[in-house]
Amino acid sequence: MTLHQMPAEDAKPAYNYAYLDEQTKRMIRRALLKAVAVPGYQVPFGSREMPLARGWGTGGIQITAAIIGPADTLKVIDQGADDTTNAVSIRKFFERTANARTSEATEEATIIQTRHRIPEAPLKPGQVMVYQVPMPEPLRRLEPREAETRKMHAWAEYGLMQVKLYEDIARYGEITKTYDYPVLVNDRYVMAPSPIPKFDNPKMHMSPSLQLFGAGREKRIYALPPYTSVKSLDFEDHPFRIQSWSQPCGLCGAADSYLDEVVIDDRGGRMFVCSDSHYCETRRAQGHRGTMLGDAAASGLVQPSSPHPEEAAGAAVSKDDPVVSGASTSILRDAPDGAPQDEGSREQRM
Amino acid sequence: MYVAVKGGEAAILATYDLVAEARRGDPAVPEISVAQIREQQALACARVMNEGSLYDKDLAALALKQSQGDVIEAAFLMRAYRTTLPRFGSSQPLDTATMAIRRRVSATYKDLPGGQVLGPTYDYTHRLFDFELMEEEGQSAIDSRQSELAAADDCRLPTADCLDATMPRVPDILGAEGLMETEEPPEGDPRPFDLTRDPVSFPADRDVRLQSMARGDEGFLLGLGYSVQRGFGGTHPFVGEVRVGEVAVEFVPEELGFAVDLGDVTLTECQMVNQFQGSKEVPPQFTRGYGLVFGHSERKAMSMSLVDRALKSRDFGEAADYPAQQDEFVLYHSDNVEAAGFVEHLKLPHYVDFQGELELIRRIRREREERLAQERDAMPEAAE
Numbered sequence: 252m253t254l255h256q257m258p259a260e261d262a263k264p265a266y267n268y269a270y271l272d273e274q275t276k277r278m279i280r281r282a283l284l285k286a287v288a289v290p291g292y293q294v295p296f297g298s299r300e301m302p303l304a305r306g307w308g309t310g311g312i313q314i315t316a317a318i319i320g321p322a323d324t325l326k327v328i329d330q331g332a333d334d335t336t337n338a339v340s341i342r343k344f345f346e347r348t349a350n351a352r353t354s355e356a357t358e359e360a361t362i363i364q365t366r367h368r369i370p371e372a373p374l375k376p377g378q379v380m381v382y383q384v385p386m387p388e389p390l391r392r393l394e395p396r397e398a399e400t401r402k403m404h405a406w407a408e409y410g411l412m413q414v415k416l417y418e419d420i421a422r423y424g425e426i427t428k429t430y431d432y433p434v435l436v437n438d439r440y441v442m443a444p445s446p447i448p449k450f451d452n453p454k455m456h457m458s459p460s461l462q463l464f465g466a467g468r469e470k471r472i473y474a475l476p477p478y479t480s481v482k483s484l485d486f487e488d489h490p491f492r493i494q495s496w497s498q499p500c501g502l503c504g505a506a507d508s509y510l511d512e513v514v515i516d517d518r519g520g521r522m523f524v525c526s527d528s529h530y531c532e533t534r535r536a537q538g539h540r541g542t543m544l545g546d547a548a549a550s551g552l553v554q555p556s557s558p559h560p561e562e563a564a565g566a567a568v569s570k571d572d573p574v575v576s577g578a579s580t581s582i583l584r585d586a587p588d589g590a591p592q593d594e595g596s597r598e599q600r601m
Numbered sequence: 602m603y604v605a606v607k608g609g610e611a612a613i614l615a616t617y618d619l620v621a622e623a624r625r626g627d628p629a630v631p632e633i634s635v636a637q638i639r640e641q642q643a644l645a646c647a648r649v650m651n652e653g654s655l656y657d658k659d660l661a662a663l664a665l666k667q668s669q670g671d672v673i674e675a676a677f678l679m680r681a682y683r684t685t686l687p688r689f690g691s692s693q694p695l696d697t698a699t700m701a702i703r704r705r706v707s708a709t710y711k712d713l714p715g716g717q718v719l720g721p722t723y724d725y726t727h728r729l730f731d732f733e734l735m736e737e738e739g740q741s742a743i744d745s746r747q748s749e750l751a752a753a754d755d756c757r758l759p760t761a762d763c764l765d766a767t768m769p770r771v772p773d774i775l776g777a778e779g780l781m782e783t784e785e786p787p788e789g790d791p792r793p794f795d796l797t798r799d800p801v802s803f804p805a806d807r808d809v810r811l812q813s814m815a816r817g818d819e820g821f822l823l824g825l826g827y828s829v830q831r832g833f834g835g836t837h838p839f840v841g842e843v844r845v846g847e848v849a850v851e852f853v854p855e856e857l858g859f860a861v862d863l864g865d866v867t868l869t870e871c872q873m874v875n876q877f878q879g880s881k882e883v884p885p886q887f888t889r890g891y892g893l894v895f896g897h898s899e900r901k902a903m904s905m906s907l908v909d910r911a912l913k914s915r916d917f918g919e920a921a922d923y924p925a926q927q928d929e930f931v932l933y934h935s936d937n938v939e940a941a942g943f944v945e946h947l948k949l950p951h952y953v954d955f956q957g958e959l960e961l962i963r964r965i966r967r968e969r970e971e972r973l974a975q976e977r978d979a980m981p982e983a984a985e
Contacts, residue, residue: 266685270685295802297797297799299797300681300683302681304938305942305943306939306942306943306944306946307942307946307949329949329950330950330951330952335950336612336613336950337950343613366949367951367953367954395929396929397803397929423965424965424968425965427961429961430953430957446954447953448956448957468939470800470801471800494957494960509953509956510956511953512952512959526956
């Protein structure tokens with residue numbers, strides 16, 4: 252067969268719109284429909300081999316390829332940011348294969364493909380979240396055999412998971428799962444929310460957007476239709492709670508967002524910044540100022556997009572700012588139970 | 602800092618240029634051609650065709666060139682291309698009994714119909730460097746070797762005149778005596794499962810297992826096969842036969858209704874003969890382990906046939922205690938393209954999740970210190 256000798260100068264015509272052939276897209280859409288009809292159930296699908304590596308988002312890429320059309324606007328994030336290397340790579344893939352219109356603005360996007368985060372800005376009806384999932388089976392660490400875990404789901408036999416969570420509490424005083432925190436969907440299936448921080452779990456509950464999950468290597472698709480109940484597993488005396496920080500974002504001052512820790516020197520200096528880069532930029536454009544913004548602009552960590560360019564020169568905040576230099580030991584604290592804190596320490600129980 | 606800064610896109614583009622430069626190496630050294638790789642690195646090409654699940658020597662050579670000789674990366678290129686190809690249909694079943702033999706050895710019989718044909722093999726070479734290969738071989742040396750082989754009247758070349766017309770497969774010889782486990786196609790002889798199109802479910806049938814192993818990592822299957830031999834699995838195999846050669850691929854187009862020859866593929870087939878105790882219903886007989894791979898790849902075919910037999914443990918009511926006997930373990934983990942992707946994805950940023958872990962471990966440690974401090978404070982009172 253000499254098919255491979257055909258594409259000559261321009262490789263584009265050799266591939267279908269959005270890379271996958273239409274039969275494959277139809278197969279994936281069928282799996283998606285089944286997944287939406289049975290929220291939280293893992294639908295096996297004929298995952299294709301993709302030109303990107305397994306474990307690098309091939310499940311999410313296949314879903315996006317199956318649902319994207321010329322009218323869509325695509326946003327791709329990894330760790331909450333549009334500019335992380337793999338997000339850039341996937342965005343370029345769809346720009347190249349689907350001529351996709353892309354955006355970094357959460358509110359403009361019709362499809363948001365994500366790895367490890369849900370945007371901070373609330374999602375709207377009509378938007379579709381596409382999650383990249385490495386391990387779709389929430390019970391896998393407890394039972395390695397697929398033949399067994401499928402039975403456990405069929406019988407809704409989730410005692411093993413409750414015991415695991417209980418053992419955490421017995422050993423450490425609390426449930427030690429900080430990401431990929433298991434959820435109960437529609438009071439029926441226990442589901443892996445993908446490795447988003449548990450901070451993001453409450454955003455899934457009754458979300459107005461359609462949420463689709465693709466695990467390419469494991470060949471599973473699952474979904475949350477809009478307005479589906481998503482409850483993070485917990486106990487009455489150990490309610491689910493999310494991460495919180497003792498200080499707001501150093502760049503935009505947001506106290507309600509998930510923060511990344513950036514090491515800024517070798518003397519224990521830390522700074523905390525929003526992981527959702529678009530959220531942070533939007534707030535800065537609105538004039539919100541974090542205590543570290545001047546420093547960050549001076550060292551090139553952010554582009555000086557501030558409305559007060561003179562501050563971006565770096566004079567505003569000294570490097571010896573006590574918030575930073577003395578921060579190595581007690582920078583994080585848990586919000587006291589029940590106490591009304593700043594927005595960043597929302598106590599949530601789903 | 603590869604995240605907080607804008608410019609990930611420019612950095613990614615720069616990696617393309619850098620990898621192109623690294624691939625080329627010292628430009629003073631002549632560039633290697635795809636044809637050279639295809640002709641002179643044929644065993645590497647065979648491995649890429651196997652693990653890439655695509656029989657195309659040119660593309661395998663191109664993949665090796667593009668990947669700087671990284672076999673798994675080359676297999677990945679093959680698969681990502683293969684997945685886009687249209688499916689015209691299935692070929693007729695290959696008949697390896699009609700193989701144009703290049704090599705055929707049996708360890709179970711000293712001599713047998715068709716005889717032992719050693720063919721090109723490293724088996725009897727001494728692993729001493731041939732420093733003459735450091736220099737290019739002159740055309741005259743090539744000519745004299747070829748003329749010597751052609752002139753020799755001792756059947757050094759496996760020409761049709763030298764080989765027996767029939768070369769029966771060893772398990773068929775045993776089967777004629779009823780000593781070998783029979784293998785019947787499943788009810789209705791359905792079209793084999795295609796694991797590149799449909800998701801695998803477990804327990805997996807034999808067509809799925811064989812297909813998965815044919816594309817599985819040679820090193821992984823070698824290790825598993827070795828584990829069976831060393832006692833992590835209870836089989837005692839003999840090489841019934843290994844044969845290497847060319848087999849015609851035939852296809853019946855619907856509009857023609859008869860088979861047309863699409864060409865030849867080079868295959869290596871291995872059939873292992875294993876002991877089996879028998880049971881109340883079945884008299885003692887030998888059982889079969891089967892391996893079939895593209896190109897000249899004896900190590901892979903033998904490893905595959907060892908693991909194939911181990912995976913039959915359920916069919917024979919044997920305990921599946923060892924990794925090589927468990928289909929989920931073997932099938933999920935032998936795929937090196939998937940495994941490499943998932944292992945190497947750990948290079949991707951994980952700082953959101955890591956931040957969650959940092960927050961947790963700091964809090965647990967702080968709470969522990971507070972608790973210990975409280976206990977220390979309480980101690981004197983307790984002593985009173």
